[in-house]
Amino acid sequence: MLRFYFALWAAKLVAWFFKLRGDERDDWPGLLAIKLCPDFLARIGKPPLVITVTGTNGKGTTAALISNKLTAEGRKVSFNDWGANIYAGFAINLMRCVNIFNRPVYDVSILEADERTLDISMGQIKPDYILVTNLSKDSLRRNGHPEFIFDIIDRTFSLLGDRTTAILNANDPISSQLAKNSRRVFFGIADIHANPRENIVKDIAVCPYCGGTIGYHYRLYRHFGDFYCPSCDFKTPEAKYYAVSADVEKRTMTVLEDGQEQAYPLISGAVYNISNVLACVAVLRELNISREEISRFLETQQVTQFRETCKEYDGVKYYTYGTKSQNVSAASTVFEYMAKEPSVKDVVLLLDELQDRHHPTETLTWLYETDYEFLNAPQIKKIIVGGHMYLNHKLRLLLAGIPEEKIVCVEDEAEIPNYVDSEGIETVYVLFEIDFLTKARNMRDAIMEKQRERKES
Numbered sequence: 001m002l003r004f005y006f007a008l009w010a011a012k013l014v015a016w017f018f019k020l021r022g023d024e025r026d027d028w029p030g031l032l033a034i035k036l037c038p039d040f041l042a043r044i045g046k047p048p049l050v051i052t053v054t055g056t057n058g059k060g061t062t063a064a065l066i067s068n069k070l071t072a073e074g075r076k077v078s079f080n081d082w083g084a085n086i087y088a089g090f091a092i093n094l095m096r097c098v099n100i101f102n103r104p105v106y107d108v109s110i111l112e113a114d115e116r117t118l119d120i121s122m123g124q125i126k127p128d129y130i131l132v133t134n135l136s137k138d139s140l141r142r143n144g145h146p147e148f149i150f151d152i153i154d155r156t157f158s159l160l161g162d163r164t165t166a167i168l169n170a171n172d173p174i175s176s177q178l179a180k181n182s183r184r185v186f187f188g189i190a191d192i193h194a195n196p197r198e199n200i201v202k203d204i205a206v207c208p209y210c211g212g213t214i215g216y217h218y219r220l221y222r223h224f225g226d227f228y229c230p231s232c233d234f235k236t237p238e239a240k241y242y243a244v245s246a247d248v249e250k251r252t253m254t255v256l257e258d259g260q261e262q263a264y265p266l267i268s269g270a271v272y273n274i275s276n277v278l279a280c281v282a283v284l285r286e287l288n289i290s291r292e293e294i295s296r297f298l299e300t301q302q303v304t305q306f307r308e309t310c311k312e313y314d315g316v317k318y319y320t321y322g323t324k325s326q327n328v329s330a331a332s333t334v335f336e337y338m339a340k341e342p343s344v345k346d347v348v349l350l351l352d353e354l355q356d357r358h359h360p361t362e363t364l365t366w367l368y369e370t371d372y373e374f375l376n377a378p379q380i381k382k383i384i385v386g387g388h389m390y391l392n393h394k395l396r397l398l399l400a401g402i403p404e405e406k407i408v409c410v411e412d413e414a415e416i417p418n419y420v421d422s423e424g425i426e427t428v429y430v431l432f433e434i435d436f437l438t439k440a441r442n443m444r445d446a447i448m449e450k451q452r453e454r455k456e457s
């Protein structure tokens with residue numbers, strides 16, 4: 001116990017110094033706490049409510065919505081919203097929630113959690129709720145295969161037993177099979193006529209129980225939809241929170257819950273964000289927050305700026321749009337959105353694997369599992385690629401059937417603004433690594449500045 005208190009006091013002191021110098025979100029105090037006391041996460045006091053949000057995609061957006069709502073209610077909420085979603089980030093998050101005597105002074109801890117280490121971390125923290133947004137193909141180097149991650153998360157629920165409620169995606173034939181010995185709550189979406197495209201990689205193709213080929217009454221995107229196995233009783237579970245309709249143009253959905261329907265605003269027109277908002281609604285309703293109150297709250301929300309920002313100049317909208325390189329499902333879903341979004345556009349790819357710059361050749365397989373074919377759309381006028389992997393991207397774009405005259409590749413990213421069109425387009429999308437938001441914003445602003453120079457010359 002003395003070791004724990006020494007770790008807590010030392011980490012709080014270091015965190016105070018970091019806050020003074022403007023580095024409040026640095027992970028170092030959390031790393032120090034765990035180094036000094038390896039079972040720090042188990043020993044530290046917990047606030048009355050601990051919610052964990054995990055899954056391959058959507059966890060950041062969903063966790064932010066939940067945090068925003070609970071904060072708006074006046075609750076003191078600790079949220080690791082800067083992306084530190086493993087041990088050190090959890091340590092800092094929970095350290096904020098207690099005083100120097102390890103007594104809780106916050107009401108809620110929201111933990112956006114990387115699924116790769118969930119069993120070890122959550123086995124110590126023991127949250128009240130774990131929301132799993134979905135499970136899909138992720139980084140081969142880090143996460144291997146969805147089945148590997150499934151086993152880690154399922155082991156987590158086995159460790160926690162019935163003390164933790166699982167909130168699961170009924171439309172996901174993978175993650176919906178989790179936590180069979182826990183209390184489970186499902187959210188799901190009806191057929192909204194999303195007309196998804198076929199993907200190169202199918203994250204699940206055969207029934208996990210009998211090996212039969214999985215069928216769908218309808219799909220939403222990728223492998224998510226109303227699934228069934230014709231050879232056994234494997235099928236989409238019944239959802240307590242069921243989006244019976246969604247209007248992406250008006251940005252609203254109607255959710256059926258216990259025989260009552262309620263309209264909720266959407267934060268964007270993307271299908272995957274319908275699922276994110278629905279997951280948020282499911283969590284908040286489980287906390288007994290009224291439907292009407294949640295609906296009013298969602299009217300004030302938008303996609304977090306870590307994922308999407310927009311500026312406009314001379315009638316053209318300039319977006320930064322978060323895209324995960326090495327994450328096959330996330331990148332393909334964004335590419336499909338680019339193809340379906342109707343504006344005439346230039347697309348800039350800043351997917352240079354900067355986080356793995358010293359060993360980029362290990363992860364080239366993701367390029368060939370990602371659906372670059374979706375970018376072969378008539379409203380995409382030009383695709384501009386920069387960075388040290390520019391030739392790899394060019395080869396993949398050519399193999400996807402995209403005409404070479406539509407592709408511009410430059411090694412020096414500073415040259416990209418010179419090639420973005422100033423006429424005949426309605427939007428410019430800068431697709432960027434989610435860890436490099438500042439870089440993306442600087443690129444967008446440089447493109448806009450080049451357009452100003454052209455107009456004034």
